[in-house]
Amino acid sequence: MNKYFSKVAVLMSCGLLACSSSNTKPLSIKFSADSSTIIVSNIDKPGLLQIKNLNLTDSSYSELISVLQTPTELDSSIREEPIAGKYEISDSNIVFSPKIPFVKNRTYLIITHVNAKFGDAEQIVKSSLSTGIKPMEQLLNR
Numbered sequence: 001m002n003k004y005f006s007k008v009a010v011l012m013s014c015g016l017l018a019c020s021s022s023n024t025k026p027l028s029i030k031f032s033a034d035s036s037t038i039i040v041s042n043i044d045k046p047g048l049l050q051i052k053n054l055n056l057t058d059s060s061y062s063e064l065i066s067v068l069q070t071p072t073e074l075d076s077s078i079r080e081e082p083i084a085g086k087y088e089i090s091d092s093n094i095v096f097s098p099k100i101p102f103v104k105n106r107t108y109l110i111i112t113h114v115n116a117k118f119g120d121a122e123q124i125v126k127s128s129l130s131t132g133i134k135p136m137e138q139l140l141n142r
Helices: 001-019 044-053 057-065 119-124
Strands: 028-033 040-041 065-070 083-088 093-098 107-112 136-141
Touching: 028 136, 040 107, 044 136, 057 065, 065 093
Parallel strands: none
Antiparallel strands: 028 040, 040 093, 065 107, 083 093, 107 136
């Protein structure tokens, strides 16, 4: 129960910090040059600092950034399931290193609540804010 509340607190804190941040660069999610890791960059500084200070376990980080292998038209026998790995936080990004190397020609879905927002200034003015934090989703092809 306490674990659940800490995860919810992390998500809410990151979402609230993202709403008040002035970072205008969109979140970047891409493979490293050698495609051995996934790099999440352009994270709002206050949110990144708060994530660094939480000392979360890898399972807690997976609540913020989930990496899933996904079926494709070429190989529909693959099930959509999470990829196990380690998360490393630097001064400017979060790096996901899979336990088993990424497979060439396979598609991966990354779902993250980092920099997630309830809405932007335009939505506030128009009173069209959403009732929850919407995660960002990105498909990456290895």
